Amino acid sequence: MRYAHTVDTVRGAEGELMARLPDGALMRRAATGLARVCARVLPRVYGSRVVLLVGGGDNGGDALYAGSQLASRGAAVRALLVGSRVHEGGLSALRSAGGRAVEVPRTTEIPAGSEAATEMAAADLIVDGLVGIGGTGGLRGPHASLAALAGATETPTVAVDLPSGIEADTGAVEGTAVRADVTVTFGTHKPGLLVSPGAEHAGVVELVDIGLAGELPTARLESPQAGDVDVSLPRPGPESTKYRRGVLGMAVGSDRYRGAAVLAAGGALRGGVGMLRYAGHDAVATEVLRHWPEVVVSVLDPEDPLAGLPERVDAWVVGPGRGVDGDAETELEAILGSPLPVLLDADAVTLLGTRPRLVRDREAPTLLTPHAAEMARLLPDTSPREIEARRLEYATRTAEEYGCVVLLKGSTTVIAEPGRPALADPNGTSLLATAGTGDVLSGLVGSLLSGGLAPREAAMCGAYLHGLAARLAHDGGPISASDLIGALPSAIRALRTE
Numbered sequence: 001m002r003y004a005h006t007v008d009t010v011r012g013a014e015g016e017l018m019a020r021l022p023d024g025a026l027m028r029r030a031a032t033g034l035a036r037v038c039a040r041v042l043p044r045v046y047g048s049r050v051v052l053l054v055g056g057g058d059n060g061g062d063a064l065y066a067g068s069q070l071a072s073r074g075a076a077v078r079a080l081l082v083g084s085r086v087h088e089g090g091l092s093a094l095r096s097a098g099g100r101a102v103e104v105p106r107t108t109e110i111p112a113g114s115e116a117a118t119e120m121a122a123a124d125l126i127v128d129g130l131v132g133i134g135g136t137g138g139l140r141g142p143h144a145s146l147a148a149l150a151g152a153t154e155t156p157t158v159a160v161d162l163p164s165g166i167e168a169d170t171g172a173v174e175g176t177a178v179r180a181d182v183t184v185t186f187g188t189h190k191p192g193l194l195v196s197p198g199a200e201h202a203g204v205v206e207l208v209d210i211g212l213a214g215e216l217p218t219a220r221l222e223s224p225q226a227g228d229v230d231v232s233l234p235r236p237g238p239e240s241t242k243y244r245r246g247v248l249g250m251a252v253g254s255d256r257y258r259g260a261a262v263l264a265a266g267g268a269l270r271g272g273v274g275m276l277r278y279a280g281h282d283a284v285a286t287e288v289l290r291h292w293p294e295v296v297v298s299v300l301d302p303e304d305p306l307a308g309l310p311e312r313v314d315a316w317v318v319g320p321g322r323g324v325d326g327d328a329e330t331e332l333e334a335i336l337g338s339p340l341p342v343l344l345d346a347d348a349v350t351l352l353g354t355r356p357r358l359v360r361d362r363e364a365p366t367l368l369t370p371h372a373a374e375m376a377r378l379l380p381d382t383s384p385r386e387i388e389a390r391r392l393e394y395a396t397r398t399a400e401e402y403g404c405v406v407l408l409k410g411s412t413t414v415i416a417e418p419g420r421p422a423l424a425d426p427n428g429t430s431l432l433a434t435a436g437t438g439d440v441l442s443g444l445v446g447s448l449l450s451g452g453l454a455p456r457e458a459a460m461c462g463a464y465l466h467g468l469a470a471r472l473a474h475d476g477g478p479i480s481a482s483d484l485i486g487a488l489p490s491a492i493r494a495l496r497t498e
């Protein structure tokens with residue numbers, strides 16, 4: 001698991017630790033770790049050209065001290081100072097090691113042809129020490145234009161603590177932000193490094209141990225790795241039967257949207273469900289059976305659909321392609337009235353927007369899996385764009401307001417449960433941005449719910465495997481939701497070799 005803590009928590013922990021250590025010890029640890037990573041990124045340190053972007057705070061101080069270490073190993077290091085002040089200790093260390101520093105004029109626009117821009121383009125490495133956890137709001141003045149000019153070069157870029165311009169606690173990006181190839185972060189991850197859009201600016205994230213672990217409380221956010229999914233995933237043992245492995249009920253798809261049912265069923269079957277009981281009208285049920293003969297189908301009578309819903313199941317998936325008419329609403333109400341775990345996706349989430357009490361008043365485990373537009377129907381005062389910009393915040397808010405577990409789909413899948421650390425899936429990929437992948441996810445996560453996992457863990461494992469399957473299915477061209485189903489078994493197998 002990767003753990004991330006908010007700025008306030010990091011500052012508190014650093015304060016405790018600093019009180020017991022000699023002055024400057026933490027910054028020395030941070031700068032040494034940073035210099036080590038920079039040396040790995042450079043083809044060779046001796047003779048290389050390094051440009052430091054240095055803001056007025058301790059983030060700039062880290063860059064200056066690391067720069068001094070590279071300079072003492074023979075790199076030509078030049079610092080561009082943009083803050084209204086500069087870390088004096090760092091600056092004198094750089095100068096003593098033979099590095100040079102120039103003040104950048106504090107005009108807002110630094111032109112593309114300026115000396116600073118030319119130097120960045122010609123360098124072997126840019127080190128971004130503009131702002132770290134002390135940054136507030138979008139980058140201002142020369143900070144913004146240096147970040148933009150750095151982004152216009154091909155020069156490898158290492159960000160100090162976090163890419164300047166991303167909000168440490170949320171991953172929100174307002175305006176220009178540095179795009180790093182590698183981010184060297186200190187003591188613990190910051191949420192913004194694990195959640196998009198911030199995560200997309202961070203590149204490979206390297207954590208430098210500065211001795212903070214003992215001072216840190218429970219994380220705000222966790223990001224599962226292959227081993228975490230591997231230990232949580234239910235696997236059949238010698239005593240398993242189809243019933244013990246879990247029976248999933250599925251009220252998904254309609255005569256109009258038959259594909260949703262076929263895809264969700266595929267996700268459940270390849271996710272390892274013991275038995276899948278599908279309920280739907282004749283045409284869609286026939287289609288499911290044609291694709292997956294192993295499914296046990298209940299054909300619903302249009303005159304009395306509730307009577308045909310299967311009873312002996314361990315969990316339910318409801319919603320994708322099911323519609324939002326009166327029948328769909330009555331069915332949703334009936335299923336939520338059971339004491340079983342229920343996953344609500346797509347149309348079921350839309351219906352919930354008009355009947356929030358259906359979940360708010362429910363005590364049994366409930367998991368919602370909306371994308372941003374569906375989530376916006378649950379939080380009428382917001383918009384999909386706002387949700388995408390602040391995923392962690394809105395997933396957490398929805399979980400709290402509805403009193404259930406929420407998996408917010410998209411660039412970074414975020415999972416929130418009241419009172420528990422949120423989870424950020426590390427496997428997000430734009431390969432998944434194609435119709436039907438959400439249906440596969442609902443079936444996959446449903447199979448894990450029926451196998452006995454709690455909603456948060458089922459969502460964590462499902463999201464991880466879903467992204468991994470997309471990557472494994474990808475051989476250079478686009479993939480479709482059906483390819484994803486085929487790759488799920490390899491994704492489960494790959495957990496042990498990742």
Ligand SMILES: NC(=O)C1=CN([C@@H]2O[C@H](COP(=O)(O)OP(=O)(O)OC[C@H]3O[C@@H](n4cnc5c(N)ncnc54)[C@H](O)[C@@H]3O)[C@@H](O)[C@H]2O)[C@@H](O)CC1
Pocket residue numbers: 014015018026027028030031055056057058059060062083084130131132133134135136137138139140141143160161162186210
């Ligand atoms: N506190 C500690 O014990 C340690 C801190 N370290 C470093 O210190 C950093 C935090 O340092 P600071 O608290 O000095 O803060 P920062 O260096 O992150 O930023 C503060 C400076 O940036 C300016 N600024 C803030 N937002 C801006 C914006 N949007 N546009 C332009 N300028 C902006 C401020 O005016 C101030 O000069 C960490 O990220 C890390 O790199 C490390 O050395 C490890 C130890």
Ligand SMILES: [K+]
Pocket residue numbers: 059128129130131132159160161162163164
């Ligand atoms: K930075």
